[in-house]
Amino acid sequence: MHDFTPISALAGGALIGLASVWFLAADGRIAGVSTILHGIFSSPEDTWRAAFVAGLLLAGIAWQAAGAPAPVREGFPPGWAAAAGLLVGFGTRMGGGCTSGHGVCGLGRMAPRSLAAVLTFMATGALAAYVTRHLLGVAS
Amino acid sequence: MKKLLSALGAGFVFGIGLWVSGMANPKKVLGFLDVAGAWDASLMLVMGGAVAVTLVAFRFVLARPKPLFSEKFHLPERKHIDLPLVAGAAIFGMGWGIAGYCPGPAITALTTLSTESMVFVAAMVAGGILHRLVAREPG
Numbered sequence: 380m381h382d383f384t385p386i387s388a389l390a391g392g393a394l395i396g397l398a399s400v401w402f403l404a405a406d407g408r409i410a411g412v413s414t415i416l417h418g419i420f421s422s423p424e425d426t427w428r429a430a431f432v433a434g435l436l437l438a439g440i441a442w443q444a445a446g447a448p449a450p451v452r453e454g455f456p457p458g459w460a461a462a463a464g465l466l467v468g469f470g471t472r473m474g475g476g477c478t479s480g481h482g483v484c485g486l487g488r489m490a491p492r493s494l495a496a497v498l499t500f501m502a503t504g505a506l507a508a509y510v511t512r513h514l515l516g517v518a519s
Numbered sequence: 520m521k522k523l524l525s526a527l528g529a530g531f532v533f534g535i536g537l538w539v540s541g542m543a544n545p546k547k548v549l550g551f552l553d554v555a556g557a558w559d560a561s562l563m564l565v566m567g568g569a570v571a572v573t574l575v576a577f578r579f580v581l582a583r584p585k586p587l588f589s590e591k592f593h594l595p596e597r598k599h600i601d602l603p604l605v606a607g608a609a610i611f612g613m614g615w616g617i618a619g620y621c622p623g624p625a626i627t628a629l630t631t632l633s634t635e636s637m638v639f640v641a642a643m644v645a646g647g648i649l650h651r652l653v654a655r656e657p658g
Contacts, residue, residue, distance in 0.1 A: 382550060384541060388561040391540020392568025398533035399569070400576040405525040407586030408593050410533060412623040413611075417647040427526040432626060434530020439630030441531075442538040449538070451633045452546055459617055464625075464639040466614030468646020471622060473654070474607025475595065478621040479533075481608070482566055487573025488581075488594070495600045500612030501552075507616025508552040517617070 399483050402431075411480020413471035454518045459511070474500075522588045534627040540565040543628050545619030545635075552616050 399410040406427060412435070419428045443449050471477045474496055476485065481500075485493020511517040541547040542565055550559035585591055597604075615621050620628065620639050628636040 382547065382557075382559045382561070384559075384561045385564050388540050388564035389568040391536045391538070391542065392565035392570075393572050394536030394539060395533055395542075395565070396536075396569035396572025396576075398529045398531075398536060399573050400580060401532070402526070402529035403577065403586070403592070404580045404583075405587045405589075406522055406529070407589040407591060408526075409595065410529060412533075412621075412626065413647075416622055416626065416644070417651075420644065420648060421651065427522050430523045430526040431530035431533075434527040434532075435534040435537075435623060435627045436630055437527070438531045438534025438538065439543070439627040442535065443630060447538065449628075449631050450544055450546070451631050452544075452635065455545075455618070455635045457634060457638050460635045460638040461642040463614040463618035463620065464642025465646040465649070466610050466617070467620070467622065467625075467639075468614075468643035468648075469650045470607045470610030470612070470614060470646075472607070472647045472650035473603050474609075474611055475597070475604060477611060477623075478566075478615075479623050483569040483573055484577075485595075486566075486570045487577045489574070490595070492595075492597060492600055492604055496604055496608035499605050499608035500615060503609045503612030504552045504616035505554055507613040508549050508619075509555050509616075511617050512549070512553055513555055 395479070395483055396487070399479070399487070403484075409480055409484045411476050411484060413467075413477040414475070414480055417468075417472055456517065459517055470500075525588055533623065536569075537624050537627050540568075542621075543624045545624070545628075548619040548621075548624070549616075552619070 402410040481493040481496040537543045551562035
């Protein structure tokens with residue numbers, strides 16, 4: 380076991396859960412980031428999506444303004460970043476969600492579709508990490 | 520206006536959670552996904568902590584007649600596990616495992632102004648648009 384940070388992981392996870400609960404209680408929406416992001420482009424008239432994404436960005440700005448650590452990875456090949464982004468963008472639209480919509484919210488609703496999605500993306504995520512890091516030697 | 524501020528606040532707290540938990544750091548994410556490396560189980564607890572909250576609180580929220588600032592709850596209507604769900608999740612997982620970014624962390628990591636986060640998010644948006652162009656049904 381390496382770099383295990385159970386307290387911050389649980390605390391951060393709880394904040395993510397609370398934000399998702401608030402969003403459902405107040406706006407009646409699932410806090411699924413991929414669905415929200417892509418919705419900005421498919422129905423730009425619904426400004427709440429842009430507001431949610433602006434909140435995500437403000438969090439990053441506030442975090443760094445407070446002097447908290449935000450390490451930037453060096454040397455990850457841009458071509459791999461582009462390929463990964465394409466897969467994530469396409470796959471989340473095809474599968475209707477990502478780690479937040481299917482994971483945090485879908486599991487919270489005990490939705491069988493979301494459980495199937497989570498098990499699937501965890502498995503292919505582990506496989507892809509293994510192949511790129513150990514077989515192809517992509518620096519990360 | 521209330522709806523917008525509420526969405527902004529939800530995104531903000533969600534984003535802070537991503538930073539606190541380590542999800543916004545792709546090296547940490549890959550340390551979790553790469554079970555053959557020096558495995559870091561932390562992210563299991565991020566998901567565990569988040570789902571522990573939603574699992575309990577969603578029951579109370581959804582027992583209410585409607586949300587505070589909206590006329591109804593907007594919940595996914597599909598119930599069946601089908602091929603697009605599994606194939607899409609599989610494709611998403613591959614991208615996640617390559618770069619260590621899923622959508623939320625990638626967006627909030629843009630604020631570090633790192634080249635990789637900008638390239639990733641631009642490609643992620645393009646991937647979503649590409650899906651809309653090739654998919655037969657909207658969504």
